[in-house]
Amino acid sequence: MTETFVFENIRDLDLKQTFECGQCFRWNEERDGSYTGIAQGYPANMKLEGDRLIIEGYGTREFWAEYLDLDRDYCEIQAILAAKEPEVMPEAMACGSGIRILCQDLWETVVDFIISQNNNIPRIKGCIERLAEAHGEYAGEFRDKSWYRVPTAEKLASLEPEDLAEVRLGYRDKYLIETARQWLAKDEDSRCDVGCFTGVGPKVESCIRLFGLHELDAFPIDVWVKRLMNRFYGFEEKDKAGMDAFANDVFGEYAGLAQQYLFYYIRCLEK
DNA sequence: TCGCAGGTGGTCG
DNA sequence: CGACCACCTGCG
Numbered sequence: 001m002t003e004t005f006v007f008e009n010i011r012d013l014d015l016k017q018t019f020e021c022g023q024c025f026r027w028n029e030e031r032d033g034s035y036t037g038i039a040q041g042y043p044a045n046m047k048l049e050g051d052r053l054i055i056e057g058y059g060t061r062e063f064w065a066e067y068l069d070l071d072r073d074y075c076e077i078q079a080i081l082a083a084k085e086p087e088v089m090p091e092a093m094a095c096g097s098g099i100r101i102l103c104q105d106l107w108e109t110v111v112d113f114i115i116s117q118n119n120n121i122p123r124i125k126g127c128i129e130r131l132a133e134a135h136g137e138y139a140g141e142f143r144d145k146s147w148y149r150v151p152t153a154e155k156l157a158s159l160e161p162e163d164l165a166e167v168r169l170g171y172r173d174k175y176l177i178e179t180a181r182q183w184l185a186k187d188e189d190s191r192c193d194v195g196c197f198t199g200v201g202p203k204v205e206s207c208i209r210l211f212g213l214h215e216l217d218a219f220p221i222d223v224w225v226k227r228l229m230n231r232f233y234g235f236e237e238k239d240k241a242g243m244d245a246f247a248n249d250v251f252g253e254y255a256g257l258a259q260q261y262l263f264y265y266i267r268c269l270e271k
Numbered sequence: 272t273c274g275c276a277g278g279t280g281g282t283c284g
Numbered sequence: 285c286g287a288c289c290a291c292c293t294g295c296g
Contacts, residue, residue: 022277113277116278117277117278118276119276120277121277123276124277172279198280200279201278202278202279203279204278220277222277223278224277225277
């Protein structure tokens with residue numbers, strides 16, 4: 001049974017910026033500017049009309065409020081970041097002030113970002129959709145479409161790489177199965193130590209910490225961030241350690257959000 | 272055609 | 285350790 005949830009007085013939220021900044025892969029823009037997608041098994045459509053957010057779909061009001069991080073004051077965080085780094089951040093935040101870090105399910109985030117490695121966004125999205133359709137739990141009908149969840153760790157652990165051939169994950173299929181088995185062997189607390197899973201290196205680990213554990217100080221460094229750190233702050237692109245230290249020293253507890261603003265900013269500049 | 276795309280793991284020196 | 289390099293796949 002679908003419902004409609006309306007949130008009033010929404011500030012600092014832009015659906016395009018939030019859903020297309022690379023943190024999630026299952027939301028797609030409709031012709032009317034709304035977004036349709038699925039989170040934790042709840043298909044929905046979201047639309048922003050002025051400062052009114054209208055969500056039609058499954059789930060609960062509480063779930064969507066948490067998912068979109070609606071209770072956090074992003075304006076305050078922006079002020080803090082502008083004070084810490086007044087040279088580039090104000091302009092960057094003016095460009096992407098509606099970015100929010102979603103509160104995504106940890107396991108789904110692990111799966112998404114293992115798939116994301118050495119890959120591009122259109123193909124990542126295709127891989128996740130095929131994976132969900134082939135092996136995920138049925139999540140219901142919504143807007144003339146059958147929806148499926150990202151497969152559970154139990155399901156993926158039971159598969160062999162050949163079972164995932166149709167999903168065309170490439171060499172990442174082995175990582176996913178191995179990580180699912182490692183996931184099941186851990187208790188809930190030690191699963192948060194995401195760096196020890198197969199196929200999770202430093203970059204993917206930072207993404208999972210930021211997007212799956214909501215650790216806002218995590219600072220993922222990929223090729224784009226290397227370019228922007230070079231362009232905005234003069235780092236050599238190979239100087240990852242220097243970038244890490246800079247992020248920690250200058251941006252501190254909100255380094256991950258700073259990364260998102262800068263990331264969105266450099267892509268705006270290149271358009 | 273071939274390099275590359277929001278990297279990682281393995282292997283050298 | 286740090287520098288290479290293979291790796292699935294699809295697109296320009």
